[in-house]
Amino acid sequence: MIVFDLSCDEGHTFEGWFSSSADYADQIAQGLVTCPICGSEDVVKAPMAPAVPTKGNSRSDVVEGRVVEHTASSSAQPIANTPMPKEVTEAFAALAKAQAKALEKSEWVGDKFADKARSMHYGESDAAPIHGQATREEAEDLLDEGVSVAPLIVAVAPPDELN
Structure with missing residues (x-):
């Protein structure tokens, strides 16, 4: 294979x-x-990426x-190589479409997401819809500070990586 x-x-x-x-x-x-x-x-x-030998x-x-x-260290189940059921495909497509619509008026801020979200939360800049990248630690810190953040359901490619 x-x-x-x-x-x-x-x-x-x-x-x-x-x-x-x-x-x-x-x-x-x-x-x-x-x-x-x-x-x-x-x-x-x-x-x-090039294949790495086992x-x-x-x-x-x-x-x-x-x-x-x-x-020896793997306890994961093998991944099925079969098509997803039609209902799952349709549901995922609907989620992707809803997310894309929600992000239409949102600004991509890349890896500056945590800084921008924090700045808006503390009133240092105007509130606006943004999306970008944050590490798990950054997201947890934001939540600890009371900043509302949520992960995207469908991964979003940075605009500069799109063809």
């Missing part, structure tokens, strides 16, 4: 598992590969035609 990072024309990224590069090309040509978030058929390979303390099993890696 080969795993590719894929992205659609809407900027969503996801993984695709194929038996070979040729299998990927065949499925793309037949329109069988779609974005699990929005259903777009305009899917391409996303840039990927540790010596691992073993591989073949489960339902898939290779599943196990390591």
Whole structure:
């Protein structure tokens, strides 16, 4: 099996598992590969990090035609390589659409999110809808200070990373 990072024309990224590069090309040509978030058929390979070999303390099993890696320290369940149920796909697409609408009038502030949110909370700057990136520690500190923050349900790519 080969795993590719894929992205659609809407900027969503996801993984695709194929038996070979040729299998990927065949499925793309037949329109069988779609974005699990929005259903777009305009899917391409996303840039990927190089593969890292498995540790010596691992073993591989073949489960339902898939290779599943196990390591001595891994207690995670194998991930199913089957399409999500239609209801799940539709619900996730509705959530993504609602989030996109909510963010239309929100300003992307990148890694300055915690500073900007704190500044607005303490009245040092005008309140405005913002979204950006914060570490878990930054988000917890904001919450401890009484600043209202919430994680986004669907990951958002920074504007400078969009094609």
